[in-house]
Amino acid sequence: MESANRVTASAFLVAPIAAVPYKIHTILTDNGIPRYANGPTACYLSPQRPAIGLYARAGAGLPDIADAKDWIFDGTVEKDALPSDVVKALEANGHAFRDMD
Numbered sequence: 001m002e003s004a005n006r007v008t009a010s011a012f013l014v015a016p017i018a019a020v021p022y023k024i025h026t027i028l029t030d031n032g033i034p035r036y037a038n039g040p041t042a043c044y045l046s047p048q049r050p051a052i053g054l055y056a057r058a059g060a061g062l063p064d065i066a067d068a069k070d071w072i073f074d075g076t077v078e079k080d081a082l083p084s085d086v087v088k089a090l091e092a093n094g095h096a097f098r099d100m101d
Helices: 006-019 084-093
Strands: 040-046 049-057 072-078 095-099
Touching (some): 006 072, 084 095
Antiparallel strands (some): 040 049, 040 072
């Protein structure tokens, strides 16, 4: 796996900064590089609809269909950890919804 560079580090930090509605004071990292075997996927949750998860390619941000104020960044997961129908929708559309119940 190649080393993280300035662009990778910036993308890693911009997503959570853009997703939270308050000022972030400190971000702690392990100073490592992404370790995703099958590509990272960003997960967003909606406080208004907590049973629905929205997945997008990590670093891509929310898709145009979603209003950023309605979703909270909840971290990243490997595609291998997602159900196959979510992975197929993600690959076909660039995003996927998932019933979190």
